[in-house]
Structure formats: C-alpha cells, structure tokens
Amino acid sequence: MSEPVEIVEVRQLTAEDYLDLKESMVSAYADMEGSYWREPTIRRLISLFPEGQIAVTVNGRVVGCALSIIVDYEKFGDTHTYEQITGYYTFNTHNPKGDVLYGIEVFVRPDFRGKRLARRLYDARKVLCEQLNLQGIVAGGRIPNYEKYSDKMSVREYIEKVQDREIYDPTLTFQFANDFTVKKILRNYLPNDEASKGFATLLQWFNIYYEKDQDTIRYNKSTVRIGLVQWQMRDYGNIDGFLQQVEFFIDAVSDYGSDFVVFPELFNSPLMSEFNQMDPAGAIRGLAKHTEYLREEIQKYAVAYNVNVIAGSMPIVRDESLHNISYLCRRDGTYEEYIKIHPTPGEVLAWGMKGGDTIKVFDTDCGKIGIQICYDVEFPEPSRILAEQGMQILFVPFMTDTQHAYNRVRFCAQARAVENECYVAIAGSIGNLPKVNNMDLQYAQSCVFTPSDFNFPVTGVKAESTPNTEMVVIADVDLVLLKELHAFGSVQTLKDIRSDLYQVVKK
Structure with missing residues (x-):
C-alpha cells in the first residue's frame, strides 16, 4: 500500500504550538546544545508581531518556523550582532513603523527536510514583506559548513565558492536560491556558532514592490x-x-x-x-x-x-x-x-x-x-x-x-x-x-x-x-x-x- 498523503499547512504560529516548536528546534540545532527558544520568549514575540511568526505544519504538527520582527534599520546599520538586533532577546527593537523585516529565525527539523518546506516559509515571509510595504528582508545567516574549509580558505573565499556552486552550504546555498544576496560578512554575530567559526552573512532580499512615502493623491499608477x-x-x-x-x-x-x-x-x-x-x-x-x-x-x-x-x-x-x-x-x-x-x-x-x-x-x-x-x-x-x-x-x-x-x-x-x-x-x-x-x-x-x-x-x-x-x-x-x-x-x-x-x- 502507498503511504498516506501528508497534509502541509503554512500558518501563523500560536502559543499552543510551543511544545512542537521546541522539539523541532532542538532537533534542528543538535550541534548547538541548548539553542532553542524558551516559552515566555515565543509568547512575547507572538504578542508583539503575530503575523510575523510563521509555522509550517505536517499533519497538524509544527516541524519548522520563521520568526521575524520589524526594525528601523538605520538605527542598527550593517554592523550589528544578533543580540543587538533582538534587543538582547527582549525584542524591544521591534518597531511597527520600521522599514525592514528582520528574520531572526528559520528552521525545519532534519527529518522533514527535502520537502521544500523551508521554501514555503520563505515565500510566506516575502508575501508578508510585500503586504506591509517594507523595503525588504534582512537576516544574519549561518555558514555551518565553513568549519570544514576554515583552514583552507578565508570566509570571503568560502562564500564566493558557495555562490559559484563549487561548495555546498546547507544554509547559504538555500539563501542564494531564494534570491538573497550577501550584503556584508559579520564577525561574532553568533559567538557560540562553532560550525560557522563565529562568522555570519548579512543577507538581504529586496521588495521590488516597495513604495516609499507613497502620495495617496498624486502617485505613479501600476x-x-x-x-x-x-x-x-x-x-x-x-x-x-x-x-x-x-x-x-x-x-x-x-x-x-x-x-x-x-x-x-x-x-x-x-x-x-x-x-x-x-x-x-x-x-x-x-x-x-x-x-x-x-x-x-x-x-x-x-x-x-x-x-x-x-x-x-x-x-x-x-x-x-x-x-x-x-x-x-x-x-x-x-x-x-x-x-x-x-x-x-x-x-x-x-x-x-x-x-x-x-x-x-x-x-x-x-x-x-x-x-x-x-x-x-x-x-x-x-x-x-x-x-x-x-x-x-x-x-x-x-x-x-x-x-x-x-x-x-x-x-x-x-x-x-x-x-x-x-x-x-x-x-x-x-x-x-x-x-x-x-x-x-x-x-x-x-x-x-x-x-x-x-x-x-x-x-x-x-x-x-x-x-x-x-x-x-x-x-x-x-x-x-x-x-x-x-x-x-x-x-x-x-x-x-x-x-x-x-x-x-x-x-
């Protein structure tokens, strides 16, 4: 007999999803012990910006998510750490009147990878960015395969080879495939990320539909x-x-x-x-x-x-x-x-x-x-x-x-x-x-x-x-x-x- 068809849904994350979320995150970050969001933190994110917290479920079970905040990007610039952009995990940096959707988390548990679930999360985030008329999406991205090459090449050379598809990186290769570009290389973005040797890529996706200060009376027609x-x-x-x-x-x-x-x-x-x-x-x-x-x-x-x-x-x-x-x-x-x-x-x-x-x-x-x-x-x-x-x-x-x-x-x-x-x-x-x-x-x-x-x-x-x-x-x-x-x-x-x-x- 054939296996039953899986039911996949992309929806807003709720506080009731926390146990599934924790289990999936622990599995996704097995190489980074203790790297999962605590329940009060998730509840605070959902209360601040519910539409920015997106879950993907398979047969009703949360197996991945994308978490986001809105920031006034000029206040931070291109040189910042993860702690700074998240307000040291308080998310007091979230500004509903900001201009950039900042991605603070994306993951899919390993046993559900290969099903294009992460792409669904990214597509949902892009739609949200367009609906909110934000300039684009910015995120700090891990480069977890860099530990295999750090003694052979600089991080810049590594990123260039990933972009040229000479090297595969499970995170960065996926980001490139989703139209993200590397804006800057960050040092000590996540100091405990040993696989990335403390480095991260500052990634950016541009919203081509963004309209700055749109005049409701005199405007360019579509x-x-x-x-x-x-x-x-x-x-x-x-x-x-x-x-x-x-x-x-x-x-x-x-x-x-x-x-x-x-x-x-x-x-x-x-x-x-x-x-x-x-x-x-x-x-x-x-x-x-x-x-x-x-x-x-x-x-x-x-x-x-x-x-x-x-x-x-x-x-x-x-x-x-x-x-x-x-x-x-x-x-x-x-x-x-x-x-x-x-x-x-x-x-x-x-x-x-x-x-x-x-x-x-x-x-x-x-x-x-x-x-x-x-x-x-x-x-x-x-x-x-x-x-x-x-x-x-x-x-x-x-x-x-x-x-x-x-x-x-x-x-x-x-x-x-x-x-x-x-x-x-x-x-x-x-x-x-x-x-x-x-x-x-x-x-x-x-x-x-x-x-x-x-x-x-x-x-x-x-x-x-x-x-x-x-x-x-x-x-x-x-x-x-x-x-x-x-x-x-x-x-x-x-x-x-x-x-x-x-x-x-x-x-």
Whole structure:
C-alpha cells in the first residue's frame, strides 16, 4: 500500500504550538546544545508581531518556523550582532513603523527536510514583506559548513565558492536560491556558532514592490492606459482646421480614461502646403514657424482633457539649425522636449535637418518614459541608456512611406521592448498629401509592444491597429509586470549584460 498523503499547512504560529516548536528546534540545532527558544520568549514575540511568526505544519504538527520582527534599520546599520538586533532577546527593537523585516529565525527539523518546506516559509515571509510595504528582508545567516574549509580558505573565499556552486552550504546555498544576496560578512554575530567559526552573512532580499512615502493623491499608477492616434494625412485647410482635428482625437482618447495620447512624427505636415512654392528646405522651415504656437495649444488640451500628450513631432529652428522636435505635454500644464538624434539621410539631404544631443528619461505621473522619433529606434544604444535610467515605456512617433521602411521601425521597436524589458508604443500616419512636396505616401500600423515572457502576450504585441486605416488604439500596460520581469524573468537582459566586457556609455 502507498503511504498516506501528508497534509502541509503554512500558518501563523500560536502559543499552543510551543511544545512542537521546541522539539523541532532542538532537533534542528543538535550541534548547538541548548539553542532553542524558551516559552515566555515565543509568547512575547507572538504578542508583539503575530503575523510575523510563521509555522509550517505536517499533519497538524509544527516541524519548522520563521520568526521575524520589524526594525528601523538605520538605527542598527550593517554592523550589528544578533543580540543587538533582538534587543538582547527582549525584542524591544521591534518597531511597527520600521522599514525592514528582520528574520531572526528559520528552521525545519532534519527529518522533514527535502520537502521544500523551508521554501514555503520563505515565500510566506516575502508575501508578508510585500503586504506591509517594507523595503525588504534582512537576516544574519549561518555558514555551518565553513568549519570544514576554515583552514583552507578565508570566509570571503568560502562564500564566493558557495555562490559559484563549487561548495555546498546547507544554509547559504538555500539563501542564494531564494534570491538573497550577501550584503556584508559579520564577525561574532553568533559567538557560540562553532560550525560557522563565529562568522555570519548579512543577507538581504529586496521588495521590488516597495513604495516609499507613497502620495495617496498624486502617485505613479501600476496600470497605464495608452492611446495611439493613427493619423490621416489630409488637407485641413488652415491651422485652425488642423487643431480642430488634434483636439478631436485628444478628446476621444481621453474619454477612454487614457493616461497618454500619442501622435505621429511630423503630423503637422499638411500645413506645409502653404509653402509649396518654396524649395523643400524653405518649405519645412516655413512650417517650423507654427511649432511654438501648436505646442502651446496642445499643452492647453493636455490640461483641459486631463491626459499626457506626446505631441508627435514637428520641425523647429534653433540657432538657425533645423531640428525635429517632440513635446511631452503633461496634464499638469508642464512640458518637456526631445529632439530627434538621428535624422535620416533623406531628411539631411532634402531639408538640412540636424540631430539633437540629449538622451534622457522623463518623469510623469505614470512612471518614467522615453521618447524616440522614428529612425532613432533603429539604434539600440540610446534605448539601453534610457533603460538604465529607469525607462518603463518608450514612445516612438514615426512616419514611413513604404512597408519596408515601416518594418524597420516595427522590428527594431519590438527588439527594444525585449532587450530593455519595457513597453514600446509606436504611432504613425497614413494617407497621402498630393499638394505637399516630399510627403507623398504614408504607410503605418501603430502598435504597443511588450517584453517576451510568460506574463506578456506570446507574440509580444499588446495591441495593434488595422494597417493604413485612420483610427485609435487603446491599450493597458501593467508596470508591476515589468518589476516582476526584472527580478524573476526567464531571462534578465538588463541584469545579465556583460559590463565586465563591454559598456554602452553616453559621451
């Protein structure tokens, strides 16, 4: 007959569990005689911080536990002893308003090891840390196998070899497997721990969901709604007609509760028809005369319709040089600008366009964003610099005339999403402008791309428009999923870059 199925439960420890707890702890620390918690101490811990005392039971019997307190970590710093952090076992160091969950005990009795029970305790502790919005978990960890190697190597060498899996340590190997890192080596942390030769590792696990001093009124949202305008190039008659269409789309997208509305590159090109008698370079400089006024009006729309506007791009003349500029018009009335870094060969030849020299992320009420204009996204280095600055969403206004040109933008934008673990939203224009020189045909399919991992669409495409159709695309992106990807993704392209071998550096 097969053995009966064991019933495993993770729950809060109670005072009634003490006898099982003592028996299990004596068994777990057989090499450290007398190392078990006394009943009054356990009762005090439970009364101070009941949710922090976690037990794992098998068929109703406590076979392991994880004990914790909350501390104001700055008061102790990285150099402390076990006695100091526990208030000499009084736990008067516990501070419900502290910022770190301090692990003071984890064990599973030996005859129940190999059943992943300790992992359940660690997972429960991590969930508690997240629920309490604490910075992370800190604990002092034993290195009980060090006594076998102490005459051959330093404690630092031992820890490095355990991390490289050249040596197995029953405690430290497990800590590494649970995403803990060694912050410091402690001396005399537990003076009576002969197996560890008095040494301990100060371990840390970071809570990626931690929010410091979260403002309940103005806060960064976890789910962000993006509206892409697939803009129809047509004759709008005059600047008022053009702005009427801009306002229409901002109004429409804001009605869906969007946080961002994105217009395409050079979406004001229809207004260039009034300069058609000029050569191409003169015509686009004529168009640039409208840019400041258009930015001011769009800035007003952003406030009026409560939506952040990525105002596509428009030509502008600065110090007699022609640039292609995009504006982030925030819904609080402020704005910032980005100048296209890489003008295409055609833009240089026909218009004398010059590239900008600024690579930066922009802070918004919905996280950190980047802006690149069309050809810029075909160069991977600027996007990586933005990702290293914390970019979560990259917006790419573009304008392409053929499907080949469009695919260059699309494929590169999707690559940027994968390699930088971020969302990328591209918005383009369609149609034709028969009365505007050098702006003949437009081809576009506007999209929102995602990283490629289990929490995202298998295609890496969150949403996309019908090609060559005037419309809007509305998509929700979850910024929390990016945090989880950075920490737990199948691959982690931001972490695993070989910075010892190469670097992407802005000059």
